[in-house]
Amino acid sequence: MGKPRQTFQTPRGTRDFFPADMAARRHIESCWRSTSTAWGFDEIEGPTFEHLDLYTVKSGPGIVNELFSFQRSGGDTNYALRPEFTPTLARMAVSQGKALPIPTKWFSIPCLFRAERPQRGRLREHVQWNVDVLGLAEAPADAELISVAIAALDRLGLDPSMVQVKFSHRDVVANLLKGLGVPDDQLPAAFDLLDRRDKMPAEVFVDKASSLGLNEEAVGRFDELAHTTTEPGSDPTAIKGLAAEDAGHLGELHRCLKDHGIADWCHVDLGIVRGLAYYTGTVFEIHETSGAERAIAGGGRYDHLVELFGGPSTPACGFGMGDVVLSLVLADRGLLDVEAMLPRPDAFVVCIDDDMSSHLVPVTSRLRHAGYHARSSYKQTRNPGKLLKEANANRARLAIMLGRELNDGVVVIKDLEAGEQHEIQLAELEQAVARLLDRS
Amino acid sequence: MGKPRQTFQTPRGTRDFFPADMAARRHIESCWRSTSTAWGFDEIEGPTFEHLDLYTVKSGPGIVNELFSFQRSGGDTNYALRPEFTPTLARMAVSQGKALPIPTKWFSIPCLFRAERPQRGRLREHVQWNVDVLGLAEAPADAELISVAIAALDRLGLDPSMVQVKFSHRDVVANLLKGLGVPDDQLPAAFDLLDRRDKMPAEVFVDKASSLGLNEEAVGRFDELAHTTTEPGSDPTAIKGLAAEDAGHLGELHRCLKDHGIADWCHVDLGIVRGLAYYTGTVFEIHETSGAERAIAGGGRYDHLVELFGGPSTPACGFGMGDVVLSLVLADRGLLDVEAMLPRPDAFVVCIDDDMSSHLVPVTSRLRHAGYHARSSYKQTRNPGKLLKEANANRARLAIMLGRELNDGVVVIKDLEAGEQHEIQLAELEQAVARLLDRS
Numbered sequence: 001m002g003k004p005r006q007t008f009q010t011p012r013g014t015r016d017f018f019p020a021d022m023a024a025r026r027h028i029e030s031c032w033r034s035t036s037t038a039w040g041f042d043e044i045e046g047p048t049f050e051h052l053d054l055y056t057v058k059s060g061p062g063i064v065n066e067l068f069s070f071q072r073s074g075g076d077t078n079y080a081l082r083p084e085f086t087p088t089l090a091r092m093a094v095s096q097g098k099a100l101p102i103p104t105k106w107f108s109i110p111c112l113f114r115a116e117r118p119q120r121g122r123l124r125e126h127v128q129w130n131v132d133v134l135g136l137a138e139a140p141a142d143a144e145l146i147s148v149a150i151a152a153l154d155r156l157g158l159d160p161s162m163v164q165v166k167f168s169h170r171d172v173v174a175n176l177l178k179g180l181g182v183p184d185d186q187l188p189a190a191f192d193l194l195d196r197r198d199k200m201p202a203e204v205f206v207d208k209a210s211s212l213g214l215n216e217e218a219v220g221r222f223d224e225l226a227h228t229t230t231e232p233g234s235d236p237t238a239i240k241g242l243a244a245e246d247a248g249h250l251g252e253l254h255r256c257l258k259d260h261g262i263a264d265w266c267h268v269d270l271g272i273v274r275g276l277a278y279y280t281g282t283v284f285e286i287h288e289t290s291g292a293e294r295a296i297a298g299g300g301r302y303d304h305l306v307e308l309f310g311g312p313s314t315p316a317c318g319f320g321m322g323d324v325v326l327s328l329v330l331a332d333r334g335l336l337d338v339e340a341m342l343p344r345p346d347a348f349v350v351c352i353d354d355d356m357s358s359h360l361v362p363v364t365s366r367l368r369h370a371g372y373h374a375r376s377s378y379k380q381t382r383n384p385g386k387l388l389k390e391a392n393a394n395r396a397r398l399a400i401m402l403g404r405e406l407n408d409g410v411v412v413i414k415d416l417e418a419g420e421q422h423e424i425q426l427a428e429l430e431q432a433v434a435r436l437l438d439r440s
Numbered sequence: 441m442g443k444p445r446q447t448f449q450t451p452r453g454t455r456d457f458f459p460a461d462m463a464a465r466r467h468i469e470s471c472w473r474s475t476s477t478a479w480g481f482d483e484i485e486g487p488t489f490e491h492l493d494l495y496t497v498k499s500g501p502g503i504v505n506e507l508f509s510f511q512r513s514g515g516d517t518n519y520a521l522r523p524e525f526t527p528t529l530a531r532m533a534v535s536q537g538k539a540l541p542i543p544t545k546w547f548s549i550p551c552l553f554r555a556e557r558p559q560r561g562r563l564r565e566h567v568q569w570n571v572d573v574l575g576l577a578e579a580p581a582d583a584e585l586i587s588v589a590i591a592a593l594d595r596l597g598l599d600p601s602m603v604q605v606k607f608s609h610r611d612v613v614a615n616l617l618k619g620l621g622v623p624d625d626q627l628p629a630a631f632d633l634l635d636r637r638d639k640m641p642a643e644v645f646v647d648k649a650s651s652l653g654l655n656e657e658a659v660g661r662f663d664e665l666a667h668t669t670t671e672p673g674s675d676p677t678a679i680k681g682l683a684a685e686d687a688g689h690l691g692e693l694h695r696c697l698k699d700h701g702i703a704d705w706c707h708v709d710l711g712i713v714r715g716l717a718y719y720t721g722t723v724f725e726i727h728e729t730s731g732a733e734r735a736i737a738g739g740g741r742y743d744h745l746v747e748l749f750g751g752p753s754t755p756a757c758g759f760g761m762g763d764v765v766l767s768l769v770l771a772d773r774g775l776l777d778v779e780a781m782l783p784r785p786d787a788f789v790v791c792i793d794d795d796m797s798s799h800l801v802p803v804t805s806r807l808r809h810a811g812y813h814a815r816s817s818y819k820q821t822r823n824p825g826k827l828l829k830e831a832n833a834n835r836a837r838l839a840i841m842l843g844r845e846l847n848d849g850v851v852v853i854k855d856l857e858a859g860e861q862h863e864i865q866l867a868e869l870e871q872a873v874a875r876l877l878d879r880s
Contacts, residue, residue, distance in 0.1 A: 008494060008531050008750060011519060014487035016532050019546075022483045037783045038808045040815035043462045047454035047565055048488060048551055049508070049521070054448060068489070068519070070510035072555045079451060079508070081489070081521075091448050092456050103818055106459075111488055111551075115512045125487055136818060140801070151808065259801040261809070310448060343477045361580070361699040368478045368591065369701070375480035378543055378576060 013116075013124030023341040025127065028323055028330075029109055031155050032129040036107040039148040041131060044106045046088035052078035054087045058278075058308060068115045081113035085130040086305065086318065093134055094311035102135035112322075121294040121325045131299075132318030134306065139249075142282040142301060142317050143256030149286060149297055149319055150262045156326075157335040160232055163296060165262075166269035167253065167284035170300075172246040173270055176225055179241065180218045188277070190222075195273035197226045226271045233264035253282060274300055282317065288329050296329060297321035339395075346437055348396035349376040350387035356402045363400060363411070363429065370430040372437075374400075392416055398436055400429075453556075453564030463781040465567065468596065468763055468770075469549055472569040475592040476547040479584070481571060484546045486528035492518035494527045498718075498748060508555045521553035525570040526745065526758065533574055534751035542575035552762075561734040561765040571739075572758030574746065579689075582722040582741060582757050583696030589726060589737055589759055590702045596766075597775040600672055603736060605702075606709035607693065607724035610740075612686040613710055616665055619681065620658045628717070630662075635713035637666045666711045673704035693722060718742055722757065728769050736769060737761035779835075786877055788836035789816040790827035792843045799842050803851070803869065807840070810870040812877075832856055838876055840869075 010016050017025055036043065049070075055063050068081040082088060085108055093100055108130045118124055131148055133141045146165055153163055173194070174187055182190045193208050200208075209219040230236050236250035250268060257263045266284075274283040283300035287293075299319020306314035330336045349364045351357050360376055367374035377390050384401065391399040391414075401412040411429060413422045415436055424432040450456050457465055476483065489510075495503050508521040522528060525548055533540055548570045558564055571588055573581045586605055593603055613634070614627055622630045633648050640648075649659040670676050676690035690708060697703045706724075714723040723740035727733075739759020746754035770776045789804045791797050800816055807814035817830050824841065831839040831854075841852040851869060853862045855876055864872040 008534065009491070010531075011487055011489060011491060011517075014489070016487070016528075016535070017485040018532070018536075019482035019484060022485055025485070026483065038811065038813050040785065040813070042459035042782075043466065044459060045457040045462055045465070047451055047456070048553070049451060049454070049565075051449070051451060065513045068510055068512060070508055072508065073505045075555075077451075088456075091450075092458065094448065095456070096458075113488070115515075125489075144801075147805065256801070259798070260805050261802070342482075345480065358699070361584075361696070362701070365587065365700050371478065373478050373480070 011124070013118030015123065015125070019342060020338045023343075024327065024336050024338050025323065027336070027341045028156065028326060029127065029129075031152050032107075032109055032321075035148060035152040035155060036129075036131060039105075039144070039151065041105045041107040041148065044089070044092065044108050045110065046082070046085070046092060046108070048111065049079045049081050050088060050091075052080045054091060055080055055083065058087055058305075066115055068113050082110065083112055083114055084320065085110050085112065085128065086132075086302075086320075087309070089130065089132055089318070090305050090309040090311070093306055093314070094309050100134070103141070104134040105132075106134070107131045121328060123324055127323040129297075129321045129323075130318065132316060134314055134316045136317075137303070137315035139252040139256045139282070141315075142253055142284075143260055145299065145317050145319060146257065146266065146284060147260040147262055149299075149321060150265045152321075153286070153296075156330060158329070158333065160265045162289055162333060163265070163286055163329070164232060164289055165266040165284050165286050166229070166272050167266060167282060168268060168270050168272040169246070169249045169253070169282050170273075170279055171281060172242070172249050173225070173273070175243055175246050176241065176270070177222075180221055180225070181214055182212050186212045191273050194222075194226055194271060195275065197223075197271060228268070228270040230268040232267045234267070236268040239268065239270075249281075274298055278302055278305070280304060284319070286321070288332075292332075293328055294325050296325050342395070343373060345375045345394050345396040346372040347374045347398045347400050347433055348391035348394050349374060349400040350384075350391060350402065351377070352382050352384045352387060352401055352403045353406075354382055356404070356406045359402050359406060363402060363426075366429060367400070367433060370433075372433060388414065388416075398433060400433075451564070453558035455563065455565070459782060460778045463783070464767065464776050464778050465763065467776070467781045468766060469567065469569075471592050471595050472547075472549055472761075475588060475595060476569075476571060479545075479588040479591065481545045481547040481588065484529070484532065484548050485550065486522070486525070486532060486548070488551065489519045489521050490528060490531075492520045494531060495520055495523065498527055498745075506555055508553050522550065523552055523554055524760065525550045525552065525568065526572075526742075526760075527749065529570065529572055529758070530745050530749040530751070533746055533754070534749050540574070543581070544574040545572075546574070547571045561768060563764055567763040569737075569761040569763075570758065572756065574754055574756045576757075577743070577755035579692040579696045579722070581755075582693055582724075583700055585739065585757050585759060586697065586706065586724060587700040587702055589739075589761060590705045592761075593726070593736075596770060598769070598773065600705045602729060602773060603705070603726055603769070604672060604729055605706040605724050605726050606669070606712050607706060607722060608708060608710050608712040609686070609689045609693070609722050610713075610719055611721060612682070612689050613665070613713070615683055615686050616681065616710070617662075620661055620665070621654055622652050626652045631713050634662075634666055634711060635715065637663075637711060668708070668710040670708040672707045674707070676708040679708065679710075689721075714738055714740055718745070720744060724759070726761070728772075732772075733768055734765050736765050782835070783813060785815045785834050785836040786812040787814045787838045787840050787873060788831035788834050789814060789840040790824075790831060790842065791817070792822050792824045792827060792841055793846075794822060796842045796844070796846050799846060803840060803842060803866075806869060807873060810873075812870075812873060828854065828856075838873060840873075 052069050067083055112128050113125050177190045190212055206219055209222050236254050237247040257266050272283055272285050279300040280303045281301035285295040286297040297319050301317040303315045347367050351360045364374050364376040377387055399414040409426050410423050411426050492509050507523055552568050553565050617630045630652055646659055649662050676694050677687040697706050712723055712725050719740040720743045721741035725735040726737040737759050741757040743755045787807050791800045804814050804816040817827050839854040849866050850863050851866050
């Protein structure tokens with residue numbers, strides 16, 4: 001067996017998580033999980049790969065090139081690494097039939113995969129927090145969904161000056177587009193243009209808008225519509241030209257966001273579309289306010305999805321928040337202090353006398369079995385200075401020093417924060433550690 | 441888009457985790473993680489797929505049929521869903537070069553994949569706890585590794601009467617085989633036969649053993665060797681026919697296991713081989729004592745592995761423990777009380793007066809932002825009996841009842857365990873909840 005070292009690389013667009021990276025990842029995942037639970041969502045998970053058809057039924061055959069798909073050697077079933085979690089969620093919901101509770105509030109933290117060229121903020125494998133509400137229609141559920149997303153960002157240290165929820169409503173935008181003169185059969189094309197507005201030169205936009213049947217003045221108003229935003233926390237019914245029903249849609253969501261105490265994290269942005277056919281009502285994205293990064297999260301209402309997967313008509317809304325952009329935003333703001341996130345040892349056990357070396361493992365083991373995070377030195381040295389240096393390098397709170405005092409059943413514990421030393425009876429080790437850690 | 445419902449199934453050999461399933465999975469994973477941390481291991485993670493070569497370099501081209509492998513559409517790089525974590529670990533360790541700490545104690549909880557026919561205890565996707573020590577030679581590291589495995593099983597509620605570590609040592613068995621007359625060049629074949637001893641009829645074993653060059657008496661002694669075990673906790677140096685060096689190997693590990701306080705969880709079983717070329721010293725498996733299920737865990741020492749992946753010569757040992765067999769064993773023993781593992785709401789908020797419905801979301805939201813797991817009723821009813829029934833069905837500890845008293849700024853909290861009701865000021869909601877939950 002040779003050593004083709006050139007292939008022993010992390011696959012392109014994927015990541016190795018060394019302990020510090022993993023501490024940051026766990027910090028984010030723990031925050032997602034605890035916030036989801038506090039908000040009354042139940043955790044689910046599905047397979048890492050699904051039948052390929054599960055994705056083509058929703059997104060059409062064009063999705064296949066964006067997926068990693070495969071068969072078993074000698075098999076003929078097509079599988080794909082999941083590019084998103086929603087089809088799995090819909091499949092699981094449908095499989096429950098009438099046993100599915102109304103409402104169903106589920107979250108999941110899956111790894112997802114895209115066979116694309118990796119870019120800043122977009123990798124081939126990432127971790128995504130998915131939160132969904134099935135069975136509840138209208139703004140109260142949309143607002144609860146946005147609320148849990150904001151709560152997690154709040155707990156991670158972000159505030160409304162750093163991140164904002166930009167929300168819109170597909171029906172509102174459809175009515176505004178029709179008011180400009182876009183015929184019904186051109187609405188999908190108009191949404192598509194709105195979605196890609198900022199990715200093309202102005203003259204291309206004018207051309208494309210004109211081809212929708214809009215005159216020059218209407219093209220200008222389309223451009224205005226695409227850039228219509230409100231101030232954070234302000235009443236969206238003040239937007240000019242809204243029909244009463246549409247002002248109702250936006251105003252109702254705004255009221256619900258106020259009930260959740262998060263109105264100042266949110267503002268209307270009628271340029272938010274979230275793709276083409278999928279969403280049916282409220283849509284939203286969460287962005288860093290500087291606009292430097294991709295969206296942190298995106299979601300909205302998709303009332304036809306469960307039906308598409310063979311279930312009954314079910315109102316539903318959900319969002320996904322990936323770890324890649326979020327980590328960039330947190331790091332930019334100095335909110336990923338990895339050192340502080342690494343688990344910190346309660347005790348570091350060292351032997352400073354050769355005659356006592358047989359106690360090292362049993363003492364360490366006792367602390368671990370008592371529930372403490374205990375480490376010990378694997379070094380051969382008995383030099384107290386070097387060993388205490390190692391204990392400090394491990395960021396341990398206490399150093400347990402095994403020396404000659406053990407002949408009298410006594411152990412020295414050094415509190416590495418307070419700098420104090422305590423002599424305690426070996427028999428009372430666990431109690432002494434608990435007391436010193438303020439756990440007793 | 442049609443509805444080919446027949447394909448909307450969970451892929452064969454994979455699992456959907458509904459909230460109760462997920463609670464059980466999280467219970468096991470949390471136990472693995474907290475035990476690893478207490479024992480001083482740092483968490484890492486790698487990509488879900490790797491370059492295919494990473495697996496063939498260790499296991500040879502024969503492994504390919506046991507893997508799910510794939511290319512990106514239009515690409516020419518071969519990838520595989522990881523069937524095990526050790527090659528990723530070795531790749532990551534090698535990538536650190538001289539920056540790799542000595543020792544390195546890493547754990548990981550990856551999803552792993554096998555393209556095999558699913559069987560009881562063996563699925564196509566499973567979760568495996570991997571724990572490894574790099575840079576420490578000999579029995580003390582082997583014993584620490586076994587100790588963390590046992591500690592997790594202990595925390596999950598198992599005891600030495602339910603599960604046992606069966607350990608052996610490749611050098612000891614090699615010497616015993618040579619003593620029977622197996623020539624050096626037949627040792628791999630002899631290990632292979634030992635490994636598969638109990639999967640073949642007795643006469644096939646005799647044939648195969650004879651073809652190794654053993655006479656009838658030696659074949660009988662080979663059979664005896666394959667079934668040589670000691671009593672839990674007993675001194676393995678009492679095994680007959682051990683050379684001094686070999687008694688030293690087994691005796692030293694036994695002494696280290698005693699230092700960790702886990703000798704009674706362990707016994708020698710010279711029939712344990714753990715495959716062919718991989719392991720170099722201590723090998724072990726953890727089995728349910730009834731013998732009804734597959735191994736719960738397996739591992740040992742593999743001092744050449746890091747070198748195989750292009751790194752420096754590095755002593756190393758590790759084990760893997762999958763979630764599938766472990767879950768079966770825990771369920772068999774009544775140790776997976778899923779109901780008790782589902783996150784339990786601290787408070788369930790209900791509105792029993794139509795005039796107060798505008799308070800439902802703000803009150804629930806306040807509790808969530810204060811860190812509590814708070815749910816509320818989405819039902820339209822204001823009937824206190826029905827709403828309290830729902831609170832109980834949610835297993836909430838407290839019901840927060842919003843009624844006419846709110847006109848005076850008063851909320852009724854019902855302690856659903858104690859059955860007591862308390863009237864508190866809405867302004868002091870969080871403090872009252874903390875007090876009632878014994879958190880204050």
